[in-house]
Structure formats: structure tokens, C-alpha cells
Amino acid sequence: MRHDPTFWILARASGLTAYVLLALSVLAGIVVKSRPLGNRVRQPAVVDIHRTLAALGLGALVIHATSLTLDKTVRMPPQALFVPGLSPYRPYWVSIGVLTAELMVIVYASFSLRRRIGFKNWRRLHWFTYALFAGGTVHGLMSGTDSRRAWALAIYLGAIAAVAAATTWRFLDPLTKGEENVPNRDRSRAV
């Protein structure tokens, strides 16, 4: 009987979609902080976009994981989606994906818990977003079966370049550096 490739195609497409949405969410988060467009863009709208992109990314992640367990091309037991090291397929690189996904859920959920855990702890937790992006990039490049295709490499390189440029902007931009004027006891850097 011929193998139905529906879930395999869905797994690959949703994995790349999740990665692109994660990259866009990171970029929107940097825009919240560094305000490259000044006040021409309403900042609460940027925060909403940032959170919506992250939520959509998590949705794509759920589709990615579910379709991998339903597909027969790569054997992926359900428990391997939650516990690093249980995937028979490229266990090391899939483990990085699992840890990245779990960290993504924690960082996303922390927005709703920011008052309970404290704003400073929430911000510290948000610094892990950079690790998340790095983890997602490594996982995609090393686990993805499309990684060697030119169009997929273009997506990864484009995302890396965009996040690197925005991060550089953030740390060089005079507005963000203006936080140096905030007294030390009050300073609470956002990410």
C-alpha cells in the first residue's frame, strides 16, 4: 500500500512555519524595545503583534509535533515530543527541538504570570528568547529534511540575518542606550 505523504508534508511545512513565526515574533519583540520607527507605530499594537505571532508559532508547533507522530516516514513516538532523547530519528537534534519548544511555552506563558513572578524575573526569562531562536535554528537545520534545499537555506539565513541586524540595532540605538539615564535601583531592562 502506498504511503500517504499528507502528514509528512504537513510536518515539514508546519515546522518551517513555526520557525518563521518565531523569528517574526522575536523581531516584533525587538521593535517593542528599540522603537526603530519612533512613535509612528503604536507600541501596544506592536506588543499585540508580538504576542499573536508567538501564539501562532506555538499553534504551528502543535501541528508540527502532532503530524510527526501521525506520519510513518519518521518514527516519532508521542513521548519523544516531550522527553528529550527519546526520538529514534536524529535524537540529539530533535532533543534540541523538544527543549526549544518547551522553553517557548514557558516564555509565552510567563506574560500572563508576569505580575506574579515579578517584572524583573519576567524580563530575565525573556532573555531566553535568543536561546529559543538559536535552538529553533539549530533544530531546523540539523533535523529538517529540507535544510539542504536552497529555498529552505534562504529562509534560515534570512531569519538569522534579520534577527542579528535587529539585535545589533537594539544594542547600538541611542533610544535603548538612553536607559543608562535610568537610576540603577530603578533600571529594569526589557527584552
Place this chain on the structure above:
Amino acid sequence: MFRIEIDRELCSGFASCVTDAPEIFELDSSGTAALRVAETGDERVLAAAAGCPMGAITVYDGESGDRVA
């Protein structure tokens, strides 16, 4: 003069207002924005309100009471 209100339930301590107008805003010990002055003529308060990521700052015209930011 401008009258300023901060929705402290909405504020998430981004500190952009402190960056924009440090003479008017500060963060308290919980990391929430607080006012150093209740009223000001400093127009930077308008930029601080527009730049607040949570939309937690409202500015009113001190005389007419109209919302200006």
C-alpha cells in the same frame, strides 16, 4: 499643563517612560511605573504616553480635562 495617569494594573515595567521622561516617571520597587510629579508642562510626557508598550499612560490637558495622549 498636563495631568498624567498611569494604569498600574496594565503597566508591565518596560521603563520606556523613564527613558523618555526621567524627570516625570520612575519605577517603584516592584518595577511598576510611578509618577514623580502629578502635573507637568513638559511635552515629553506625550512621547512617553505614545511610546508605552502597554498603553498604560494617559495624559489630559490640565485646563480642559481633554485627553491629549
